[in-house]
Amino acid sequence: MGYTQWASTKFSSGEIGDTDISGSNADPDGDGLSNLLESAFGGNPKALDSVAISPALDVLGDKIQITFICDSNRPDLTYTVEASNDLTSWTTEIARSVGGATTIPVINLSIIFDSGTGARFVTVTDNADISASGKRFLRVKVNIP
16 A cells, blocks of 8 residues: 555545645644654554654663564555764664565664564664763654655
């Protein structure tokens, strides 16, 4: 299922014609997640559900990890986990899922737990040691290639 098909199940025909409501960058429920992210993480664009579906961060000793929902039923999406030391430069990709397929590490920059089927939780642990710098940030970037 692609974004257009997903949107057709969530919005009325009148809403589909209004990109301020149904467009991929719109946020009609005002919960801080665009419709594209709602669709990628299994949310409802008309419900305040961002807390339940947003990626979650955790610290494990000197490593950080991020857990997010990835859906193999969304062949139109690429999920990319990126790392940054300063929240300004997001140039380090550490994991990727193309078309909702099993998430794989980029080089050896991360450790992945991914069952690989359906809408499932994926956990990516960054291999960078945060004890030296004291800070490291992760995010999940979702796009339609």
